[in-house]
Amino acid sequence: MTDLASPTTSGAPAAAGTGRLPGARAALRHAAPALLVYAGIRCLGIVVLAVWGWAAGKDPHQLLSARWDSLWYSRIAEDGYGYTLHLSGGKVHSDLAFFPLLPWLERTLSAVFPLSAADAGLAISAVASLFAAWAVFAVGDRVGGRRTGIALAALWAALPVGIVQSMAYSESLFTALAAWSVYCVLTGRWVWAGSLAALAGLTRPVGAAVVAAVWITAAVTLLRARRTGGKEPLARMALGVVLAPLGWLAYFAWVGVRTGSVTGYLDVQGGWGNGFDGGLAFGSFIAGRLTGSAWPAGVGLLIGVALVIRLYVAGVRQRQPLPLLVYAGVVLLLALTAKGYFGSKPRLMMPAFPLLLPLAAALARLRTARAVGTVAVVALVSALYGAFWLHGSGPP
Template sequence: MLLIAPLFPSSSTGVAATFGWDVFHAWDSVWYEKIVTSGYDFSSDVKEIHTVAFFPLFPLLSRIIMFIGLPFKVAGILVNNSAFLAALLILYFWVQELYDTSTARWATATLAWCPYSLYGTVIYTEGLFLLCTTSALRAFNKKQYIWAAFWGALSTATRLPGVALIPAFLFVSWKERRGIKAYIATLTVGLGISLYSLYCQIKFGDALAFIHAQKAWRGDATGFAWEGWWKMLMQITVGFTNWKSGYIKDPLYPLLFLIIIGSGCLLWRFRLHLGMSKFRYGLYFLWLLLWSLTGDELFKIALVFGGIYLLWLSRDKIPIVTVVYGFSSFALILNTGITASAERYAYGIVSLSIAFGLLLARYPRWGYPIMYFFGILMFTFSIRFARDLWVA
């Protein structure tokens, strides 16, 4: 981001990357800077973006760091990176306690090398959110209710999806008959969002201002974004040009798509004759071809809906609190009325890293090429973000 991105010309947004802190500062970073420097704003006119849509813990911590004389961009980078590093360490030791060192390494590698881990290093809240939710889940699983309440409250003060901890804690408290302490910890999780709601009521006269402000992004859309996901699926299968035209204007795209899918089916059919080594390399090659053809939409659908499927397959192998938290988080993600940033929010569900770590620990020969592929995506995503181009 500092050395390679500046070699590219200005992006379509007119931004050219330079060697400096600006490469880590784009999109949501701008709104967090406004909060830190100018405070929150909101009005009943939600056609414009208002900073009240962004939760307070990250800008508050950034402001505290700034007291020692650092500019916002440095403070924001320090907060997110430090939190992300701590999240990786906590995840490693937690998974090691639950399973073994191999699984812990793969789970941590998944969280670190998934291309959306980019958002754990730039001025965003992913690192902080992962730290708080991972710590809360680990503490609740170990029946450390004071810490579960503490980290849970910080989670709901960081981002709205933190409320997914509440149904997870509530269900496990009921199912395992954990007693009154577990229920008190569950209720305390909502303290972060409750205090922010109280602030919004006092300052703007609207306790749900942070929700109403979301209309600037999604309008009046609610529920499952059927149209958005269908559009994405059609772009993958027939191509953007054909989907936009309404007919097969570019026959080459669907033909190539069918050839790749057909080759994959044949590869599977004759896998025993080819041997596992040739079968794996064949699948690696076909996946790269398919990704080159379809672009980010393929990885987005694979992460979101593949993540749901993986979570279901792993439901008996990972702690029940992480399973319920994962499904509750997906329920929130898929009912926003839009598809934008769904893959980034899915990455923030630590349950998936644990489940994927278990899978890769069992099949490590699949794990290494997956990490190489993650590295390719991370490189391209980083360059795009540094040039102020949309990633997720």
């Protein structure tokens, strides 16, 4: 991978260097192989899930659309906010923990088409996942060329928890908004970057990572321009910087007003047993596994965390563009330092697609036949694991 520390360095098609996006048809044709590979991997995951479900006597449709968080999103879409579940042990689960963009879209789609909120959620995830894959490809294409972009989209599709991309969850929608925002930062489209960051901030709390990518890259870009005497579009950059946090801040403020507390959203998350403690709870969880009969699981967790951190360090050493490092780093930091249901951590890290860039670059250097074979094996393992996961504990 080349030195791409500058956010405006181009390894993409020639149109990227002109400051203009290519025409929609040309861009779609350029991304088509990545989108086809992505769709094929996700279809394989759904087929394996369906076969497994029929064999186990479970409805695959229900597994994808009407369990865990998807039920909360559907309820918000149908009835609005205001539902609270009181559990034993003092936990209070409020639907205010869920950001509003996905249920808003579910409500709109189900009002226009004869779809339930849950089915609208599936449709939104299906479309959003394709746009996410397109953005992931675009970033990989710009950083390392077309083969790297295709490999990056394929690896993101074949993550062990990639099945979540096909569920009525908010991960696909968030990743689409976040990845395109980061791409816009890379290409100097500051207003688009800020607007998409604001929408990402209405989708998940980790929208803060997108804001950080916009803000820190803007600050560094200005410092470099001042040092080198270069010119930057200050007005557009300033507007993008101002827009970026608006969605995230607006929802935090609304929950604060709704609950009558400045720390309202944090209090809501506390009722779910969530929050940030610097990773102490997660460390204690792993330690408990290492010292008990489930020590192999503890070892596996340590290996997984070490692999993820190593991938991030590899990205730093390969001098990935700053917005990618900031975005992936903040997503990773928030996921590893949060307490709560630890089985959800792989899902929380899923939007950090830049972590896969070193692997994508290595895959792109292989001969085509070997690369295809590698992706096929990884995709099959992902499909089998996804079916096993959803028939077991699955995402919360």
